[in-house]
Amino acid sequence: MFGERIRVLRQERGLTQERLAGKADLTTGFVNTIEHGKKVPSLTTILKLARGLEMNAGELLAEFTVAALRKMRL
Secondary structure (H helix, E strand, C coil): CHHHHHHHHHHHCCCCHHHHHHHHCCCHHHHHHHHCCCCCCCHHHHHHHHHHCCCCHHHHCCCCCHHHHHHCCC
C-alpha cells in the first residue's frame, strides 16, 4: 500500500525511480523494493522520500487514516 502511494506520487511528478532515488539520497534498487512492497521503510527513509517528492511527510502518509489502518493486516 505504501509502495503504491510512492509510485503514484513519483509518476505524478514525472520522476523516474532513478531521479527520485537521487533526490532522496537512496539507491534506485531500494526505491524499487519499497514500491513493490518488498521492504518496509524506516522513518528516516520516509522523510527522505518526502524530501525527494518535495512534500511534507504528513502529506505522504495522509491516506493512512485510522479507518484505513484498521483494515490493514499489520
